[in-house]
Amino acid sequence: MATPHNKAEKGHIAETVLMPGDPLRAKFIADTYLENVVKFNDVRNMLGYTGLYKGTRVSAMGSGMGIPSIAIYTEELCKFHDVKKIIRVGSCGAFQDYLKVFDIVIAMSACTDSAFNDRRFQGATYAPTADFQLVRKAYEAAVNKGIEPYVGTILATDLFYGIEGEDIPWKLWAKYGVLAVEMESAALYTIAARYGIQALTLLTVSDSLVSKQETTPEERERSFHAMMEIALDII
Ligand code: HPA
Numbered sequence: 001m002a003t004p005h006n007k008a009e010k011g012h013i014a015e016t017v018l019m020p021g022d023p024l025r026a027k028f029i030a031d032t033y034l035e036n037v038v039k040f041n042d043v044r045n046m047l048g049y050t051g052l053y054k055g056t057r058v059s060a061m062g063s064g065m066g067i068p069s070i071a072i073y074t075e076e077l078c079k080f081h082d083v084k085k086i087i088r089v090g091s092c093g094a095f096q097d098y099l100k101v102f103d104i105v106i107a108m109s110a111c112t113d114s115a116f117n118d119r120r121f122q123g124a125t126y127a128p129t130a131d132f133q134l135v136r137k138a139y140e141a142a143v144n145k146g147i148e149p150y151v152g153t154i155l156a157t158d159l160f161y162g163i164e165g166e167d168i169p170w171k172l173w174a175k176y177g178v179l180a181v182e183m184e185s186a187a188l189y190t191i192a193a194r195y196g197i198q199a200l201t202l203l204t205v206s207d208s209l210v211s212k213q214e215t216t217p218e219e220r221e222r223s224f225h226a227m228m229e230i231a232l233d234i235i
Pocket of ligand 1: 091182206207
C-alpha cells in the first residue's frame with residue numbers, strides 16, 4: 001500500500017531489506033550488487049530498489065538520518081509490505097580507544113538518549129535488541145572473511161552536534177561498555193520486535209570520539225564494501 005512516504009504497492013518490496021541511512025547508498029547497493037533491479041520509491045528522494053542477489057530477492061532502501069525517520073520507514077515496511085528482515089548498514093563514531101576507523105561493529109543492542117521509547121513504555125526502560133540469529137550469522141560471515149568484528153551495545157543518539165557546543169556525554173556511555181554512536185538502531189530494533197521481524201545493524205567506524213580520527217567520503221565508500229559483503233552473506 002502506498003503511503004505519503006513510500007509509493008511502493010504490495011509485492012514491490014522483498015522480504016529482506018538492506019537499509020543504509022543515505023538513499024544514494026541504496027542506489028549504490030542496487031547498482032553494485034543486484035540484478036534485474038526495479039525502483040519502487042522516490043518520494044522525498046528516499047530511494048528504494050528491489051532486485052536479485054545470487055537469485056535471492058532483496059530490496060535496498062534509505063532510512064534517512066535519526067530515529068523518527070527510520071521509525072517511519074521501517075514501521076511502514078513491516079505494516080504494509082510484509083517485510084521480515086531489515087539489515088541496517090551504517091557508520092558510527094567510536095567510544096572505545098581499541099576501536100579504529102574502518103573496524104566493523106555488530107550492534108547486539110542499542111541504548112538511546114531519545115524519548116522515542118519513553119513515550120511508548122511510559123517511563124520504563126525497554127532494551128532494544130538485535131535478532132540473535134542475525135548477530136550470529138553476521139559474526140560468522142565476518143570471521144570467514146578474515147574480519148574480527150566488535151559485537152556489543154551501541155548508543156542511538158538524537159544529538160549529533162551535542163548540547164551548547166559540548167559533546168554528548170560519551171565518556172559516561174563508554175564507561176558502561178558502549179562501543180560506538182549512531183542515530184537509528186534503537187528505533188529499528190523496537191519496531192522490529194513490535195512486528196515480530198528480524199533486524200540487525202552493521203556499522204563501520206567512520207570516526208573516533210577518543211582519537212578524533214575521521215575518514216574521507218572516498219575512504220568510507222571503500223570500507224562500505226566489506227560491511228556490505230557481510231550483510232549480503234546473511235540475507
Ligand atoms: N555521532 C552520531 N552518529 C554518527 C557519528 C557520530 O559521531 N559518526 C557516525 N555516525
